[in-house]
Amino acid sequence: MTNTDKIAYKLHRIFGLIGGLFILMLTLTGSILLFDNAIDGWLNPATVSVTPGAAERSPARQPYDTVLQTLQRQYPTASVRNLMLYAQTDNRAIRAEVREGKKRLWAYVNPYSGVFLGERDADSVFVRQVLSLHEHLLAPPVGDWILFLVGICLIGSVLTGTWYYRKSLVRVFSVGIRWNKPKRLVYGDLHNYFGVASLLFLLVVSVSGTFFHWEHI
Secondary structure (H helix, E strand, O other): HHHHHHHHHHHHHHHHHHHHHHHHHHHHHHHHHHHHHHHHHHEEEOHHEEEOOOOOOOOOOOOOOHHHHHHHOOOOOEEEEEEEEEOEEEEEEEEEEEEEEOOOEEEEEEEOOEEEEEEEEHHHHHHHHHHHHHOOOOOHHHHHHHHHHHHHHHHHHHHHHHOOOOOOOOHHHHHHOOOOOOOOHHHHHHHHHHHHHHHHHHHHHHHHHHHHHEEEE
């Protein structure tokens, strides 16, 4: 092993340890965000979920002008910034983002009856908190700096790992995972196998994530 390989291996371990801890957090929060609408509905059924056509004055969806009129009556001095219509989801209430002074609210209207269902502070909603944790560690701009440095570490981990294992990248798949060997070797095989298999994915994630936070900082 050359001195360059030794340095690359040490850097790979340091970068991997730092980046791996955050990859776990980003994986968990990203998985939650994939199902944010469903999770938000489970947590807030009274304001988010509706029953289409049952116990309503009309089985058809109301014109969107009716929804806007309901919001204007509820918030005469506020501004409606946007509407999430959920037109393809029958049991979902229409969500409006309403700005009233410094407050940012999510207001909900039944699309079948035009009835106002309730409101929530947009910044305290669970899925919004998860998004802030995923993108800013709940503490912008400090969190953006931290995740930017984590992205650099992940890029470094990919590059140093590729350099160190450059002569055996393809051989990893032919060797496979030697389950009959001591645990240390099994864990090493698992690391090498999944590391090489996800090499391109990790590079794309680390570079795009680093660029994303570079724009923020």
